[in-house]
Ligand SMILES: CC(=O)SCCNC(=O)CCNC(=O)[C@H](O)C(C)(C)COP(=O)(O)OP(=O)(O)OC[C@H]1O[C@@H](n2cnc3c(N)ncnc32)[C@H](O)[C@@H]1OP(=O)(O)O
């Protein structure tokens with residue numbers, strides 16, 4: 049089976065992605081670690097970044113599993129293949145594989161290329177022959193294959209034959225407009241009358257069926273499929289490499305990747321998202337952080353007995369983890385499993401378990417949300433288990449001022465009065481907003497006793513006005529994500545007053561972080 053990745057070419061056609069040559073080198077390395085057989089690096093000669101990528105790849109990229117493919121089109125209608133600068137750029141890329149895009153829908157030949165069917169066949173034949181004579185393995189991507197086959201089957205067949213007769217290793221059936229359904233793919237392959245061993249499949253995702261269409265082709269015997277990491281690509285994208293290979297390996301028992309590669313999936317998927325500067329899709333099948341996250345209490349009660357009762361595969365086989373979410377939908381089993389995940393045993397404390405379950409349900413109906421605030425949840429469980437994490441300080445009072453000055457400047461100032469290890473401390477600080485000022489004042493007050501606070505950073509601060517409340521007297525939920533450089537944790541606070549909600553989340557954040565910090569020597 050040939051696993052052909054086009055994240056660096058078709059994936060780069062997604063709105064919002066612009067790879068540099070360095071990005072491309074890094075993505076290629078990750079794809080190779082994931083074990084794909086072919087990496088399509090881009091279109092040399094058309095895009096300067098891609099020309100640079102292939103030049104640098106010769107010295108800077110060592111691939112263990114994959115070979116590089118350069119992508120480009122067949123010769124222009126008016127030119128000889130050996131005189132077409134675009135074809136020369138493909139040779140100059142010095143890749144073992146060249147993939148050519150060719151027209152296989154007669155309407156495109158006549159309307160877009162403004163040439164004849166015969167000339168299109170000659171363009172395919174000449175370009176493939178030249179590249180093969182130069183020692184390249186050649187794949188031919190037949191654009192609009194399925195639409196073209198429906199419109200004029202004989203013409204589309206003739207393009208496939210021209211490519212194969214000229215020496216193409218595979219002819220790839222492309223659902224370029226992405227409008228197919230799995231049954232249409234299977235039917236077309238059956239009616240084509242060409243040996244499936246010489247075919248490949250490339251599906252865009254416009255019907256949300258790209259993964260299913262790819263699988264349908266492979267089940268019909270097609271031995272080459274093209275995909276992109278995380279399904280990146282033109283419009284809604286391409287078939288997601290990760291879902292396709294996981295389905296083939298885990299559901300159909302086809303070992304398409306080398307041993308040990310499938311479990312790299314989550315790492316590779318997220319690293320590529322990082323380089324592409326696209327937030328990972330948390331709900332992506334197999335690779336998303338929510339792919340094995342369970343919210344419903346009934347699920348958790350069965351999972352407690354056997355995790356596979358509610359997971360279609362063991363998450364670890366793709367490098368993922370199961371997570372139990374704690375929300376108002378939680379039952380005792382969810383709370384018990386979540387606590388176990390955090391290293392706390394509630395199983396032997398049925399009364400504490402009931403109290404935590406009731407408290408979670410009560411607080412969630414008032415707007416608290418623990419599913420993203422593990423740290424606040426853990427502090428609550430510890431309190432119920434009588435393992436209360438020592439509060440690092442006691443509050444006497446805080447005060448926050450927001451001053452809008454005549455010159456338009458807005459300044460926030462906070463004063464906190466706290467008791468720390470028997471000492472009364474009063475501290476004042478300014479900030480760019482009331483919560484920032486409060487955070488700063490608290491740090492000033494506590495740093496003498498807790499110097500490790502200097503390493504804490506507030507990574508993210510999210511405010512949400514809760515449904516069902518309205519206007520300026522709405523109830524507000526604040527989520528704070530804090531990091532100490534190594535780990536991050538999230539805490540929650542809810543109140544009618546946004547500053548008070550933030551205060552709760554901040555206090556939990558510092559309490560949790562200090563409890564987990566090594567005591568400084
Ligand atoms: C289905 C796919 O996604 S295929 C991948 C598509 N990717 C891209 O288009 C990204 C890179 N593209 C580019 O940088 C540019 O479009 C280029 C360099 C390829 C072409 O740019 P230009 O020379 O300015 O031409 P332009 O884009 O206006 O038109 C495309 C030309 O290619 C020709 N062409 C289109 N498809 C093919 C084909 N399969 N075989 C041969 N020629 C083709 C067209 O007839 C047209 O030729 P003309 O300039 O003689 O009229």
Ligand SMILES: CC(=O)C(=O)O
Nearest residue numbers: 149189191192222224
């Ligand atoms: C070649 C290609 O990307 C397509 O036809 O969709």
